[in-house]
Amino acid sequence: MSKDAPLTPADMLCFSLYTAMHAMQSAYRPLLEPLGLTYPQYLVMSALWGQDGISVGQIGQALHLDSNTLTPLIKRLETAGLITRTRSTADERQVLVTLTDAGRAMAQRAADIPACVLKASDLTPMQADILRDRLVTLQKSLRASAGGPAPKPR
Amino acid sequence: MSKDAPLTPADMLCFSLYTAMHAMQSAYRPLLEPLGLTYPQYLVMSALWGQDGISVGQIGQALHLDSNTLTPLIKRLETAGLITRTRSTADERQVLVTLTDAGRAMAQRAADIPACVLKASDLTPMQADILRDRLVTLQKSLRASAGGPAPKPR
DNA sequence: TGCGATTAAATCGTGCGCGATATATATTGG
DNA sequence: CCAATATATATCGCGCACGATTTAATCGCA
Numbered sequence: 001m002s003k004d005a006p007l008t009p010a011d012m013l014c015f016s017l018y019t020a021m022h023a024m025q026s027a028y029r030p031l032l033e034p035l036g037l038t039y040p041q042y043l044v045m046s047a048l049w050g051q052d053g054i055s056v057g058q059i060g061q062a063l064h065l066d067s068n069t070l071t072p073l074i075k076r077l078e079t080a081g082l083i084t085r086t087r088s089t090a091d092e093r094q095v096l097v098t099l100t101d102a103g104r105a106m107a108q109r110a111a112d113i114p115a116c117v118l119k120a121s122d123l124t125p126m127q128a129d130i131l132r133d134r135l136v137t138l139q140k141s142l143r144a145s146a147g148g149p150a151p152k153p154r
Numbered sequence: 155m156s157k158d159a160p161l162t163p164a165d166m167l168c169f170s171l172y173t174a175m176h177a178m179q180s181a182y183r184p185l186l187e188p189l190g191l192t193y194p195q196y197l198v199m200s201a202l203w204g205q206d207g208i209s210v211g212q213i214g215q216a217l218h219l220d221s222n223t224l225t226p227l228i229k230r231l232e233t234a235g236l237i238t239r240t241r242s243t244a245d246e247r248q249v250l251v252t253l254t255d256a257g258r259a260m261a262q263r264a265a266d267i268p269a270c271v272l273k274a275s276d277l278t279p280m281q282a283d284i285l286r287d288r289l290v291t292l293q294k295s296l297r298a299s300a301g302g303p304a305p306k307p308r
Numbered sequence: 309t310g311c312g313a314t315t316a317a318a319t320c321g322t323g324c325g326c327g328a329t330a331t332a333t334a335t336t337g338g
Numbered sequence: 339c340c341a342a343t344a345t346a347t348a349t350c351g352c353g354c355a356c357g358a359t360t361t362a363a364t365c366g367c368a
Contacts, residue, residue, distance in 0.1 A: 013282045014193075043169065139170065146274070195354095220355085226319095247316040319358100322356090322357095325353090326353095
């Protein structure tokens with residue numbers, strides 16, 4: 001029965017996601033600035049701190065990004081002296097990304113960033129985890145309905 | 155007692171926000187493509203459908219964006235024939251953005267997009283509203299702790 | 309009244325995201 | 339073994355975001 005009011009941005013779930021994401025990046029910015037990292041670069045570094053020497057494709061799989069975004073980003077990390085890029089000997093198509101000593105050392109300097117952000121988010125670890133779970137579920141639903149309903153009749 | 159494991163992107167709230175936002179934009183893309191709008195352009199149009207003839211600054215306030223982002227975006231909407239830009243007579247500094255007939259008419263063609271996205275999100279309207287609320291709260295906390303804790307000496 | 313401070317947009321530079329395409333290597337079927 | 343196909347990365351173009359600066363109009367106040 002809700003009259004079809006124009007539904008302004010403020011009413012939309014998508015918009016709350018949009019602004020929350022921007023606010024999150026703004027929260028990270030002053031913390032990453034002394035490291036000389038952008039937020040996406042921080043994600044790549046975090047992935048490498050978890051598992052070093054993986055390929056561009058594997059990083060892309062972890063972050064839901066493709067080479068068109070990652071290649072230049074990773075080259076900037078290389079220029080910054082944090083990683084090296086080497087062609088895999090087993091499969092010359094793949095480029096393996098490996099942390100330098102400086103890249104590994106940066107993990108220490110970044111160690112308390114998550115705690116800082118959690119504090120800024122004003123959530124308990126449990127609340128943060130629940131919200132994270134909801135967002136993961138939402139993300140999966142959205143991606144699922146992307147490929148699904150359009151059977152693409154060749 | 156949790157050992158300080160490296161905390162990969164997949165564990166982070168910020169990352170779930172990051173990927174959920176991208177998934178949301180991907181969900182909107184095929185819906186907006188026939189309208190020739192990007193997602194941020196859709197937000198601006200939605201704001202105008204709610205209240206026409208507002209200034210660039212008011213749009214920016216609504217969307218948490220500044221003129222450096224909005225000016226070129228709005229010019230593209232003008233080029234597309236959806237809005238017109240006029241200097242306010244009361245305050246020549248302000249630029250008022252007004253829907254054209256085509257811009258107003260587009261509201262009809264966009265009317266069922268929110269329902270489509272809600273369906274894709276696989277959430278009930280109530281669940282979506284709760285999640286939206288959590289995200290708004292999170293966003294406010296993050297913004298609050300941005301200006302707050304750094305008293306900026308001098 | 310007039311001049312410094314404030315405000316609104318615009319401009320510039322850099323770094324994502326992502327669709328589209330290109331290139332090189334690997335795999336597979338004949 | 340070789341040609342078709344598939345896969346991994348790179349390249350290009352465009353449109354955001356956003357810090358920093360510029361320009362123009364308005365305001366405050368002595």
